[in-house]
Amino acid sequence: MFSNVLRDAELVDFAHDAVAPLNAYLEDAAEVLTVGRQARGRRRQLLVAAVRHALAFSTWRSLSAQGIARLDAVRLVTALVEAAAAPQARSRRPSLSAPR
Numbered sequence: 001m002f003s004n005v006l007r008d009a010e011l012v013d014f015a016h017d018a019v020a021p022l023n024a025y026l027e028d029a030a031e032v033l034t035v036g037r038q039a040r041g042r043r044r045q046l047l048v049a050a051v052r053h054a055l056a057f058s059t060w061r062s063l064s065a066q067g068i069a070r071l072d073a074v075r076l077v078t079a080l081v082e083a084a085a086a087p088q089a090r091s092r093r094p095s096l097s098a099p100r
Contacts, residue, residue, distance in 0.1 A: 026055045037085050050084035053077070 030051045039047045053059050054077045063073040 026052070029055055039085055043084070043088065046084040047081070050081045054081055 033051050034047055
């Protein structure tokens with residue numbers, strides 16, 4: 001039922017208003033969970049996006065729908081956040097956006 005409310009929140013004003021406190025809480029939680037990380041700039045943007053994804057109900061619903069076990073889902077999302085937080089290693093490979 002909660003998934004229906006979240007779905008409707010994107011389409012119906014009163015449902016959007018109903019989940020606004022939850023969305024505000026999740027935004028605050030994402031900020032708290034990124035405090036103390038030394039990420040800046042683009043890496044911080046990736047970290048915040050990964051944490052928001054980890055907090056999103058839709059992420060867990062999708063993983064469950066694909067038959068991913070809970071522990072595996074936790075490990076997968078944890079790896080996403082850790083990868084986003086990790087300093088980027090210097091690579092000798094050219095960037096995909098570099099002109100050729």
